Amino acid sequence: MDVPTLVEQAREGRPRAVARLISLVEGASPHLREVMAALAPLAGNAYVVGLTGSPGVGKSTSTSALVSAYRRAGKRVGVLAVDPSSPFSGGALLGDRIRMSEHVCDPGVYIRSMATRGHLGGLAWSAPQAIRVLDAAGCEVILVETVGVGQSEVEIASQADTSVVLLAPGMGDGIQAAKAGILEIGDVYVVNKADRDGADATVRELNHMLGLGESRGPGAWRPPIVKTVAARGEGVDEVVEALEKHRAWMAENGVLTARRTARAAHEVETIAVTALRERIADLHGDRRLDALAERIVAGRLDPYAAADELVAGITGSG
Amino acid sequence: MDVPTLVEQAREGRPRAVARLISLVEGASPHLREVMAALAPLAGNAYVVGLTGSPGVGKSTSTSALVSAYRRAGKRVGVLAVDPSSPFSGGALLGDRIRMSEHVCDPGVYIRSMATRGHLGGLAWSAPQAIRVLDAAGCEVILVETVGVGQSEVEIASQADTSVVLLAPGMGDGIQAAKAGILEIGDVYVVNKADRDGADATVRELNHMLGLGESRGPGAWRPPIVKTVAARGEGVDEVVEALEKHRAWMAENGVLTARRTARAAHEVETIAVTALRERIADLHGDRRLDALAERIVAGRLDPYAAADELVAGITGSG
Structure with a gap:
């Protein structure tokens, strides 16, 4: 099938065309340049949200709940699930697939898993290209889910317009991870499993730590902390609200364009x-x-x- | 001090000038290109011998014994001791320094230690440059001692004209390491601590393993196995003899030039x-x-x- 036809079908929401295009841009396909050139004028409209957190905080459940919320608002949603710890692209995502299963038959949702593979620059290279395909295919919101450990995941998180950092109560390691640098990347913080003991303590501790780094000027963004029970959908609308506020703040202050330009420069390099x-x-x-x-x-x-x-x-x- | 004067002093055998030149080529010195250009016509005369082996086989003792043997033959000798596992360039080599102490006051011996550091391409980058300085400074034999583990050490070993692989009896791990690939890089094998139980068994096993890989044509090089007790100097003259035989065989068969050309190509890349x-x-x-x-x-x-x-x-x- 020729590239223009594939692109047209992807824009109509046909999942196989989207999958095919992602495969073409991931690998060293001879059609790579043609695909990239065809996508360029179509991309740039999606709102890209990164979700990062240690294993066990409920990342996939939260992603799934966010997909539902955005679908209720009539948006087309793309999900890119990145698990570099898996040797098999799809293997580690069986669990996620089950949690995502309610969306699988929804033509307004495209779910793609991706793992570290050998080609070219690895994930840091292929994730932005996959995001570009989903964007060009007409996804209005793209959720990028990564395990919040390691340099390449932080790099992928930096591909997002807005970064959500997920924590859960009673996970000392969550806060430790936060101390180790995750506090620098969050635009929105979510304390999931907020029905458990210690949720308020986690929020307080997080608040304290965010306050410590406070040397923000007037009009600066103060990352909000939202409590959720994603498995029951509680607090998810508040997360969407926080995301939309951040997006509006970025647009007003020129931050959105600045972030996207910095990302594009890095990609070109x-x-x-x-x-x-x-x-x-x-x-x-x-x-x-x-x-x-x-x-x-x-x-x-x-x-x-x-x-x-x-x-x-x-x-x-x- | 200007570069031509440094090079002149290095050729006179002044250790401080040699040390200064190595520092210049290791780092991103503004004089790097001038130094490299000045060294080019002077280098290419040294015989570079790599010594590889697991910790405990007596690598430094063997190196020291080889230095003594070459000094008795009136050769100027350079030693490059590479220990990438040490965070400090000199730190890990205190033990070696003691063993090497008999040579420290000998103006015909230059000893340099080197560890993995941050600049440019790391050891794979800086080791060939240091060898080039020692070569240009008039060292007739350069012994490069590396821990035989890890990719970068194998790469450094590949910088040598002749690679010596050291083993010791009773070290099952030595043979295991050999199985794992060291058998592919040895031009000469040395079983050190040959006065210990199991030395003959180690030689037999090694012989068997080398024979297994035997599909050599007529005139091919058959790696010899030499038994030594380096601490007492026993067998060391036989090692020198094996090295000289390998060198002569390489020169006769065009292998020396081919190896050096392949190395130079890799370095340019x-x-x-x-x-x-x-x-x-x-x-x-x-x-x-x-x-x-x-x-x-x-x-x-x-x-x-x-x-x-x-x-x-x-x-x-x-």
């Missing part, structure tokens, strides 16, 4: 480094590289001067 | 990739990158086309 690295790798066994190496061994050239020649040769010939 | 990556990193906050990112956010450009423009801009303007 990543692609450029990958492309240059590949061009150099392509030279294995090439006469040019061998000839340079021979001159080094003969003492007629030093490795730096040789690298200059190599770079000039690669970039000059395009 | 590493430097080229690092240089390109730095050029892109330099663009942070640059108007060109921002302008591309803004066009992506506006949907007027896709990230791939932007990366192409970025690469063209960097490489075109040099």
Whole structure:
């Protein structure tokens, strides 16, 4: 199937076309550039929300509850579930799939799982591309669910317009994780399982910690803390309300465009480094590289001067 | 002090000049290119021997014994001791320093320790440069001692003209390590502590394993196995003999030049990739990158086309 047809079908909401396009942008497909060029003018309309939290805080349940809330508001929703700890793309998500099952037959919801794989720059590379496909396909809200551990997850969280950090009471490790840096990335905090003992203590502690970092100017965003029982849908409308407030605040203050521009710049850098690295790798066994190496061994050239020649040769010939 | 004077003093065997030059090539010194260019015509004469083995096989003692043997033959010797497991460059080598102490006052021996550090490409990057300095400084034999674990050590071992793999009897893990891949890199095998029980069994087992991989053509190199008691200097002359045989075989068969050419090619690649990556990193906050990112956010450009423009801009303007 040709790319324009695929894009058209994806915009009509056909899940198989969306899946196909994501596969094309994830891998090193020969159609990659054509797909990216076709998507560019269609993307940029979705509101991307990142959900991060330690295992056990109820991330998938919360995601599912948010999907329901946005569907009630008539929005088309995309979900990108990222689990780099799984060796199999879909395997670790069986549990999530069950929790997501109420949405599976809803044509207004597209659910995609993604795990670390070998191609190109890994998740940091493929997640933004998948978000771009969901965006171009007409998803108005995209929920990106990541395990809140490790550098690459923090990077993926930084792909979102708004980052939600989930905690649960009685999980000392949650607060520890928060201390370790998660407090710097949250725009909205959710204390889930708020019917359990210790929920108010968790909120107080979180409030205290957020206050400590307070050196905000007037008009700055103060991350709200929302209590939920996602399994029963309690507090979920309040989360949506907090998200919409943050989105409106970002739009008013130029933050939304600034964040998206910074992300796009980072994405371009990543692609450029990958492309240059590949061009150099392509030279294995090439006469040019061998000839340079021979001159080094003969003492007629030093490795730096040789690298200059190599770079000039690669970039000059395009 | 200017670079030509430093190089001259290093060639006269002054240890401080050698140390200074190694520091210059290890780091991102502004004199790096000048130093590399000055060294190029002087290097290429040293015979580089890699010594690899698990902790406990007597690597430093063996290195020290080899230094003594080469000194008796009137050779100038350089030692590069690499311990990436140490957070401090010199710290882990205190023990080695004591064992090496008999050579410390010998002006014909230069000993340098090196650990993984943050700059540029790490050890894989800085070890070849340090070898180049020792080579240009007139060391006729350079012994590179590495812990035989991990990818970067195998890479450093591949910098050698001849790789010596050390084992000791009664160390099941030694043979296990051998099974795991060390058998592919040895040109000469040494069973040290050969006065201990089990030495002959270790030799037999090693012989068997080397035989298993035997599909060598006529004239191929058959790695010899030498028994030593390095602490008493026993068997060390036989190791030197095996090394000289391997060197002569490589020279006769064009293997020496082929190995050195492949190494130089790899080194040029590493430097080229690092240089390109730095050029892109330099663009942070640059108007060109921002302008591309803004066009992506506006949907007027896709990230791939932007990366192409970025690469063209960097490489075109040099």
